[in-house]
Amino acid sequence: MKRYLAIIVAVLLVLSLSTSAFAVYDPATDGVSEWDGEVTTITVTDRLPGIQLDNNPILKELEKRIGVKLDISVLDAAQYNSLIASQIAAGDIPDMFYLWDNSSNVNFQKWAQEGLIWNLEELADKIPNAFTWLNANDLAYGRVPSLDNGLYGLPRMQQLTPDAIPYRGDWLEKLGLEIPVTPDDLFEYCVAVSTQDPDGNGVDDTWGLFITQLGDKGGGLIDKNIREGFGIEPETVAYKVIPAQEGFMDLMDFYHDLYAAGGIYPEFYLESDIYADQEAFRAGTVGTMFKTTSLDHTMPYRSNASEAFYQNNPDGEVVAGYPLQPNGTTAADAENYFHYITMSCWGVFCISKNASEEAVDAACRFLNFGCTEEGVHLLTNGIEGINYKSWDPVLRTKVAFTQAEKEEPGHEERLINAISYLCVQQSWKNYGKLTFGGNTPEEKAEYMKRYNELNHGYIVYDNIDTYPGYADLKTKNAELTTKLNDEMMVQYIVGGITRDEFTDWLYNVYCPAWEEVEDIVEAVRGPKE
Numbered sequence: 001m002k003r004y005l006a007i008i009v010a011v012l013l014v015l016s017l018s019t020s021a022f023a024v025y026d027p028a029t030d031g032v033s034e035w036d037g038e039v040t041t042i043t044v045t046d047r048l049p050g051i052q053l054d055n056n057p058i059l060k061e062l063e064k065r066i067g068v069k070l071d072i073s074v075l076d077a078a079q080y081n082s083l084i085a086s087q088i089a090a091g092d093i094p095d096m097f098y099l100w101d102n103s104s105n106v107n108f109q110k111w112a113q114e115g116l117i118w119n120l121e122e123l124a125d126k127i128p129n130a131f132t133w134l135n136a137n138d139l140a141y142g143r144v145p146s147l148d149n150g151l152y153g154l155p156r157m158q159q160l161t162p163d164a165i166p167y168r169g170d171w172l173e174k175l176g177l178e179i180p181v182t183p184d185d186l187f188e189y190c191v192a193v194s195t196q197d198p199d200g201n202g203v204d205d206t207w208g209l210f211i212t213q214l215g216d217k218g219g220g221l222i223d224k225n226i227r228e229g230f231g232i233e234p235e236t237v238a239y240k241v242i243p244a245q246e247g248f249m250d251l252m253d254f255y256h257d258l259y260a261a262g263g264i265y266p267e268f269y270l271e272s273d274i275y276a277d278q279e280a281f282r283a284g285t286v287g288t289m290f291k292t293t294s295l296d297h298t299m300p301y302r303s304n305a306s307e308a309f310y311q312n313n314p315d316g317e318v319v320a321g322y323p324l325q326p327n328g329t330t331a332a333d334a335e336n337y338f339h340y341i342t343m344s345c346w347g348v349f350c351i352s353k354n355a356s357e358e359a360v361d362a363a364c365r366f367l368n369f370g371c372t373e374e375g376v377h378l379l380t381n382g383i384e385g386i387n388y389k390s391w392d393p394v395l396r397t398k399v400a401f402t403q404a405e406k407e408e409p410g411h412e413e414r415l416i417n418a419i420s421y422l423c424v425q426q427s428w429k430n431y432g433k434l435t436f437g438g439n440t441p442e443e444k445a446e447y448m449k450r451y452n453e454l455n456h457g458y459i460v461y462d463n464i465d466t467y468p469g470y471a472d473l474k475t476k477n478a479e480l481t482t483k484l485n486d487e488m489m490v491q492y493i494v495g496g497i498t499r500d501e502f503t504d505w506l507y508n509v510y511c512p513a514w515e516e517v518e519d520i521v522e523a524v525r526g527p528k529e
């Protein structure tokens with residue numbers, strides 16, 4: 001247990017440092033790199049939807065700052081992984097390429113095994129920033145277990161946005177309820193929404209929850225925002241898959257009882273659209289978006305989808321609650337109660353073994369620069385006066401040009417889409433959010449306040465998907481997973497099978513097939529104390 005606590009404390013320290021030191025790169029005081037050597041051109045294949053490559057001011061800036069000219073081939077974003085696999089299979093290997101996936105990609109593993117790409121640890125002295133910007137958990141996304149866990153791809157880590165559960169603030173007020181904190185609170189809210197006509201139209205046409213099936217990872221019936229209220233932990237903390245944890249049947253009982261009480265949209269199981277809950281929320285027929293949702297998608301002004309919400313609900317108000325806490329805790333415990341959040345990797349960068357020595361050096365300069373505040377700023381925000389109007393490094397806000405300003409004569413460069421995911425890292429260090437949204441200073445301040453508040457009680461934890469052996473076990477148990485998601489859970493919730501029928505199958509068939517997870521986690525983290 002001691003070791004486990006130490007991990008938590010270390011992560012919290014990092015979090016508190018990163019949230020208190022809010023300021024990030026300021027071009028005015030932090031300076032701009034200058035390159036005085038020769039410029040090297042490297043061929044690059046990337047997934048850069050909508051980027052304009054001709055006269056791209058950022059690409060020109062890279063030549064000036066780090067002496068690298070990127071000769072970029074863009075492949076169709078939606079088909080990217082298969083297109084780059086075809087390109088490489090045909091023997092056309094660019095000096096550097098991006099793979100829109102991580103180490104779980106079988107082609108990536110194969111290219112590493114075939115010796116087509118560099119082990120980046122052999123180039124560590126040329127990309128030192130990668131090893132300080134990224135931590136051991138991040139680097140796992142670029143490792144190949146079959147090659148002594150060598151690092152063959154540089155992971156692009158994504159910014160973290162705390163999770164939130166959105167509720168109808170206007171309905172809470174009408175129903176005389178507070179924002180739900182625990183499963184009991186959510187139960188009460190859902191039943192009230194379903195039975196007390198909160199939209200006041202005299203028709204029985206609202207439901208508390210519209211649950212959707214998404215599988216045992218990434219949301220759905222065992223959604224993270226909800227399951228934490230039942231003490232269910234990530235697999236890498238519990239050393240067990242979620243259905244094998246104690247809280248799992250409590251969660252299932254919660255749904256079963258809530259369904260019986262009318263708090264869940266009755267025909268949820270007929271819906272195959274995984275976003276049906278969000279559509280129903282926007283339409284004003286359910287009381288909360290059910291799947292794990294980020295603060296970005298909860299704060300009304302941040303999501304395009306919110307336009308539909310306000311069209312359908314002109315007087316509606318959306319409020320952001322925390323992920324659930326266990327029964328018996330209160331909102332006042334929020335600061336002592338921790339939620340789990342898993343960082344995510346948004347692809348890896350690889351360097352070809354066929355690249356010339358100069359090209360390898362240049363590719364490393366680019367990746368190394370991309371792991372600095374200056375690099376993150378240039379490759380995601382761009383250049384002041386061209387790509388954006390102004391940047392406030394303390395409030396982390398970027399002011400864009402209006403359409404009229406973009407169309408001003410003599411400023412044609414403002415119309416160029418010069419960035420579009422050119423970044424090597426998609427966050428500040430420690431997954432810090434790049435910019436805070438909002439249309440007014442009040443909205444921006446509100447966003448930052450919520451970010452700080454929600455961020456306070458989060459633990460960043462690593463993802464079992466990167467653990468050697470997990471992908472194989474998942475494949476082996478794919479049929480069981482489908483049966484759990486599509487059949488057993490749904491049947492128990494709607495009363496089609498008894499609790500005993502469900503638990504017999506769960507504990508005699510499903511859970512034994514996943515016991516190996518304990519060994520998989522132990523191999524990385526050591527024994528659970």
Ligand SMILES: [Ca+2]
Nearest residue numbers: 197201203205
């Ligand atoms: Ca109604």
